[in-house]
Amino acid sequence: MTALTSPSSAAGAHRFGVLFVFAAGVLWSTVGLGIRMIEDAVVWQILLYRSISMTLFLYVVIRLRSGESPFAQIRRMGVASVIAGLSLVAAFSGGIYSIQHTSVANAMLLFATAPFMAAVLGWIVLREPVRIATWIAIAIAIGGIAIMVADKSGSVALNGSLAALGSAFGFAVFTVSLRWGRTGEMLPSVFLSGLFAIVVTLAVCKFSGLPIAIGAQDGAISMGMGVFQVGAGLILYTLGSRSLPAAELALLSLAEVLLGPFWVWLFLGETASLNTLLGGAVLLVAIAGNALSGKRRKPPPITAP
Template sequence: MTTVLTRSERDLRGYALVFLAGLVWSTVGLGIRLIDEAQVWQILFYRSVSMTLLLYGVIRLRTGQDPLRLAWRMGWPGVIGGLSLVAAYTGAIFAIQTTSVANAMMLFACSPLLAAVLGRVILGEYVRPQTWVAILVAGCGIAVMVWDKFAGAALLGNLAAIGSAVGFATFTITLRWGKATEMMPAVFLSGVFGMVLMAIICLWLGLSLGITPGDMGISLGMGVFQVGLGLILYTIGSKTVPAAELTLLSLAEVVLGPVWVWLVLGETATPNTLIGGTILLTAIAGNALSGARRRPPPPML
């Protein structure tokens, strides 16, 4: 017998699933920190392999159609969106490897605000005055976060984190440009692109695809349990959760990410990161509460 859920039960389940998605995504920093030797290109290759295989099966079961056909049916928006995710993933892994997890995760969080700017520039979408204020406040928070990190690897890590946020924002814009109702096919396509591009880069740089069993296991696990499972939970849960609440729930990823590396590895954040991150998250939360978000934000990792 089929169980029919009431509206409130569906909403509660949606909230729980979206929060669980953020919880799963928040472990990405810990996963990268546990990698011993593999470089960003090798990690992303194996993560793309496992994520693509998982999403292929899930999309096939949900739709009964070939995932590649669904992805290519999206046209150029799907292709650009898939490539932008590859760039976002690459920047995210590099950032976590070269700066603190707290710093990287906080900078990833500015993606929704960057999407508003890109939406205005590329699609001509209206941006409310409250959102411009939030963008200004978020910029101040970012400035505080990177104030003491203007040299060496930390600077490159911060730039990579901001670049990753731009990639996620671009993905959001391509979904709106293509009027996509499902993000899974585009994410699946990003996995295909990721496998091909990372294999080419590894060959070009002389890097072997043969990495240690431990690093391979962590990389494959991230593709299945972090990106893949998180996306599935988010896709199902987001259908019954209002957009503003989705933005707030997605901040669980940013807040919890530094907690895991602190609990397991003892990594702490600098005062500048904590102060600037608080300003940034306040701007994003205020923007969400003011009702600026009209569509679900994309997964960050």
């Protein structure tokens, strides 16, 4: 049976989608503050405990919402859920590796190519049109990030740059996978990504000789990040993805880049440079302009796998 959707309800769904995805970016932006509060744990240990708490949190949320195990939903949804989960792990691990092997400025700039990748993938895989206003907003956003990193310097390693591009591609694939599987419940794919991440981080800790046990404070902060910074953020992002094109999803999530420096300045007194403030302002204009520009056209129907 075909359901008819009125223009007003479609517009309302779009507004809620923008709100949810922007809120997800706000939650993601707290990662810098959380890591600044960590005393001794290294990145892979933080990611391990963050993934454990995120997976447990999502398991409870999925059980409460659907009344069934997420594993049953994963089996029913099939390949789209697995692709989304694996691509998100690639985004996490590639991002960590890139920051360890190249300058933060270079890594952040390459992360910002995700909207371009998502737009191209959405067009190829989903036949989803990209508005001219969105393309302009993406260009403005990239220009803003370029301003933010223009006064920073550091060595640029090829492997780190490739990992940053791989991270951006992983997040773009995750974005498009959510759109591809929107007729089903995609939250289990995020739960699945947590399981994949636990396996990956355990393997890294094992082969690199890192201890699994960490301090109580570091563990509490890491697990808190898994619930609030990652888990809740990804739930909001997943819900918002149902009513937004892939290019808008990736662009709105760039709020993370704008707000990240703000939180550490507000709570820890870590100041931002003039370039960061100017670039952040340009980025905010791009996000707001894209969200408010024109009338949104309903995307074409997508056939579930």
